Amino acid sequence: MLKMIRASKSKGTPKANSQTPKKRYGNQKPRIDIYRDGDIWLADKTIRLLEHYGIVLLPWQKAILYRWMAVEQDAEGNWKWVNPECGLLVPRQNGKSELLIARIIGGMVFLGESLVYTAHSDKTVSAIKRRVLRFFYDAEEEIRDLLTEEFDKEPKSFDYVELRNRGVCQFRTRTRTGGLGMTNDCLILDEDQEETDAQQEALLPTISAGKSQNSQTIRAGTPPSGGSSGTVFMRVRKSVLDGKDVETCWQEWSVETMRDPHDEDAWYEANPSLGYFLMIRAVKNEANKMAVDSFNKMRLGWIAGVETLRAISDELWSPLAVPKVELDDNPSLVYAVKFAPDGSSVSLAVGVWTNGKIHVEILDHKPMSAGTQWLVMFLMENNRWRKCNKIIIDGAAGTQLLVEELVRTERKMTKRILTPNAKEAGAAYAAFQNAIENKLLTHFNQPALNLSVRTVKKRSIGKDGMFGYASMNSDIQSDPTEAVAFAYYGAIRFKKEKTTSGSSQSIMV
Numbered sequence: 001m002l003k004m005i006r007a008s009k010s011k012g013t014p015k016a017n018s019q020t021p022k023k024r025y026g027n028q029k030p031r032i033d034i035y036r037d038g039d040i041w042l043a044d045k046t047i048r049l050l051e052h053y054g055i056v057l058l059p060w061q062k063a064i065l066y067r068w069m070a071v072e073q074d075a076e077g078n079w080k081w082v083n084p085e086c087g088l089l090v091p092r093q094n095g096k097s098e099l100l101i102a103r104i105i106g107g108m109v110f111l112g113e114s115l116v117y118t119a120h121s122d123k124t125v126s127a128i129k130r131r132v133l134r135f136f137y138d139a140e141e142e143i144r145d146l147l148t149e150e151f152d153k154e155p156k157s158f159d160y161v162e163l164r165n166r167g168v169c170q171f172r173t174r175t176r177t178g179g180l181g182m183t184n185d186c187l188i189l190d191e192d193q194e195e196t197d198a199q200q201e202a203l204l205p206t207i208s209a210g211k212s213q214n215s216q217t218i219r220a221g222t223p224p225s226g227g228s229s230g231t232v233f234m235r236v237r238k239s240v241l242d243g244k245d246v247e248t249c250w251q252e253w254s255v256e257t258m259r260d261p262h263d264e265d266a267w268y269e270a271n272p273s274l275g276y277f278l279m280i281r282a283v284k285n286e287a288n289k290m291a292v293d294s295f296n297k298m299r300l301g302w303i304a305g306v307e308t309l310r311a312i313s314d315e316l317w318s319p320l321a322v323p324k325v326e327l328d329d330n331p332s333l334v335y336a337v338k339f340a341p342d343g344s345s346v347s348l349a350v351g352v353w354t355n356g357k358i359h360v361e362i363l364d365h366k367p368m369s370a371g372t373q374w375l376v377m378f379l380m381e382n383n384r385w386r387k388c389n390k391i392i393i394d395g396a397a398g399t400q401l402l403v404e405e406l407v408r409t410e411r412k413m414t415k416r417i418l419t420p421n422a423k424e425a426g427a428a429y430a431a432f433q434n435a436i437e438n439k440l441l442t443h444f445n446q447p448a449l450n451l452s453v454r455t456v457k458k459r460s461i462g463k464d465g466m467f468g469y470a471s472m473n474s475d476i477q478s479d480p481t482e483a484v485a486f487a488y489y490g491a492i493r494f495k496k497e498k499t500t501s502g503s504s505q506s507i508m509v
Contacts, residue, residue, distance in 0.1 A: 026094075026267075026274035028060040032252040034240060038070030038082030046106030053139055060272040061099050064088060067249050068103055068218060081216050083249035087192075087236055088220040090253045091301045094273040096220050100188055101131055103218065107186055108167030109146065115169040115186040116206065120194035122173050128190070129171040132161055174199045183207075185215055192221035194230040198475040223254070223297040223304070229473045231455070234303070254301030261287035261295040270300040311458045311469055312481075316436050321445035325354045333388040334490030335363075337375060337402065338483035339395025341470070343368055346398060347479040348375060351487030358435065358491045359442045360484040362449045372402045376409055385413050389494040392418045392486045394425065395479070420486070426466030428489035429482075441488055452480035 043066045047057060057065065070082040090096055100117065107113035119125045136147050137154060146163040162168040170184070174195065187207050189195055207215040221233050237252075239245040259266040267283050268274055274283065286299055296302035332353045339346045348363045366374065379385040391406075391413070393399050399419055406413050420428065435441045443449065452471070456478045459470040469485070471478040 024268060024275055026060075026272040026276070026278070027253070027269050028058070028063070028272055030060075030090075030251040030253050030272075031256070031269070032241070032250060032254070035067040035249040035251070036070070036082045038072045039079075040066045040070055042071055042079075042106065042110060043069035045110055046102055049109065049143075050102055050105070053135065055098070055102075055135075057098060057102065058095065058273060058276055061095060061102070064099055064251055065102055065106075067251065068099075068216075069106060078214070080214050084214075084216050085245075085248040086216070086218045087233075087240065087248055087250045088218075088252070089222065089233075089237065089301060090220075090251075091271055091299050092222050093278055094253070094271055095277070097128060097131075097190075100190055100218070100220060101128060101135070103186075103188065104128075104132055104169050105135060108161070108163055108169055109143070109165075111185075112163070112165040112167040113185045114167070114183070115188060116172060116184045116203075117169055117188045117190065118172045118174045118203065119189075120174055120191040124191060125171050125173050129159070129161070132169065136161070174203070187215075187217045189217070189219045190221070192219040192230070192233040193224040194221075195219070195232040196230055196473050196475045197232060200232045223301055225294075225297065229471070229475075231473055237303075252301065254303065255296065256302075258292065258296045258302055259300060261290065261292055261299075266300055310454070310472075311433065311456050312436055312453050314454070317443075317450070317453050318445075320436065320439065320442055322359075322442045323444075325352075325359045325442065327352060327354055330496070332491065332496040334390045334392065334487055334494055335379065335384070335388050336392040336483050336486035336490060337394070338479040338486060339368070339397040339399060340477040340479040341395070341397070342477070343397035345477050345479055346372070346375070346395070347483035348378065349480070349483035349487040351484070351489075351491035353491060353495065354442075357440055357442055358488050360487050360491075361444045362446055362480050362484065365448050365480055368398065372398055372405060375402060376405050379406065379413075380409060385410065385416055388416065389496060390418055390490045391416050392420060392490045394420055394482070394486060418490070422462040422466070424489075425468060425486075426462055426464075428486050429461075429468050430466070431492060432485035432488045435488055443484070449480045449484065451476055452478060456481045 046069065047062060047065065050057065067083055068086050071079040072082050074080050088096060088099070104115055104117060107115055117125070117128060119128070133154075136144055146165065148162045148164055150158075151161070159172065160168055160170040174189075184206050187203060189203070204217070207217065219233060219236060224230055224234060236245070236248065237250065240248045240250045253270050253272055255266055255270055271278055271283070274280065283299060287295055290298070293304065297304060334351045336349045336351065337346065338349070345365060345367050347365045349360060350363055351358050351360050364374075364378075379391065385391060393402055403417060403419065406417065418424075455471050455473040455476045456469040457472050458467040460466070461468045469478045469481050
């Protein structure tokens with residue numbers, strides 16, 4: 001049976017009427033609670049084991065573990081996870097690490113499970129590995145002796161913990177290819193607000209053929225910050241709340257809308273460990289010093305949403321796609337080259353007038369390891385540089401080198417090249433954004449360009465409100481979007497018009 005509880009709101013324990021107020025604790029029930037019921041014997045065994053060694057979970061932590069470790073028997077009598085996909089969103093410092101450690105220990109000890117724990121930062125991975133190891137080292141002989149012989153001398157260099165019952169947990173910092181080659185039963189993704197599409201692509205297949213044939217994925221995180229590059233966590237959440245994903249168990253402590261940072265009721269609603277080990281004094285200090293939106297995200301679990309950060313929405317971009325364009329015999333072309341900010345790639349774009357609008361497209365996108373000679377060859381081939389109105393080149397990673405190569409190849413090309421200053425760059429991005437919003441351009445619905453457009457946000461450049469674009473995903477660069485922005489700007493600024501004699505000239509518009 002699927003339980004869906006979407007809006008439980010508790011103000012915590014009310015104050016007593018006596019002179020000494022009754023201590024108040026955070027709300028133990030999540031605002032969003034979606035899960036399937038199952039047998040909790042495995043969770044109970046794990047909780048009792050931890051309590052035997054002095055690790056006592058709070059009520060909310062036990063409730064989450066009951067959902068994560070709920071099982072049922074299949075037709076052959078094998079125990080299977082009731083909730084094979086799980087997600088948890090809770091503000092920082094509330095104790096999700098204890099939950100993940102409990103899940104790791106329970107799976108290793110009682111199931112002989114193969115797990116992989118991943119997190120965004122090395123510091124987090126090291127801390128969790130150290131705490132799991134310490135549990136076994138500090139345990140009684142019966143539990144300590146479960147460790148394989150290689151752990152007898154308490155080695156610190158291993159990135160895994162292994163038991164004699166074949167239970168093992170590997171600890172990895174997430175990278176683009178960090179999961180390739182491994183096979184696991186359970187995938188735990190901590191700090192999942194930072195998980196990128198490329199990391200998901202590398203990690204998910206690792207649990208498709210686990211030895212237990214009973215895989216589980218657990219995502220745990222906090223609301224993403226403005227500088228976060230992750231996309232997966234919020235996409236999974238949205239799919240669950242929209243009702244499209246009915247298989248994922250999801251628990252969330254959060255406020256639905258922004259609240260006054262000094263609203264103490266909101267503190268208790270969104271922080272289940274407040275009053276236990278999360279200090280009220282610390283939260284008051286945060287409320288006094290943090291910006292309103294930052295406090296809401298980091299302490300109250302408020303979701304601003306990736307969509308609100310995107311510079312260009314699908315609703316604006318998708319309708320501008322066309323299957324083909326018709327060009328004049330002497331088209332008014334501008335080429336634009338943009339080097340990625342981190343020097344990893346470079347994009348070549350074109351902007352051209354057609355049917356009263358400017359059409360933009362990516363002609364090529366290559367890693368910087370391919371060099372820049374291909375750009376020189378492209379512009380020299382068939383005298384493309386002579387036939388275009390302008391060649392715009394931007395990006396500190398390669399502009400000077402490319403300009404030098406072009407001029408060395410053909411000195412007359414100097415007059416065709418524009419390396420925009422900050423003011424010109426700001427004008428280019430503003431013109432491109434305006435064109436999208438007012439349907440003044442078209443594109444070919446190219447996958448690489450679409451992907452870049454979906455992941456860019458605005459970034460401040462210079463003064464007077466000027467902005468540029470920056471990627472929200474470290475695995476997807478912004479240079480395709482920026483290249484077509486410069487191509488659009490160049491097509492507007494340097495446009496060939498027919499003169500009365502029938503020839504053409506380049507004019508400023």
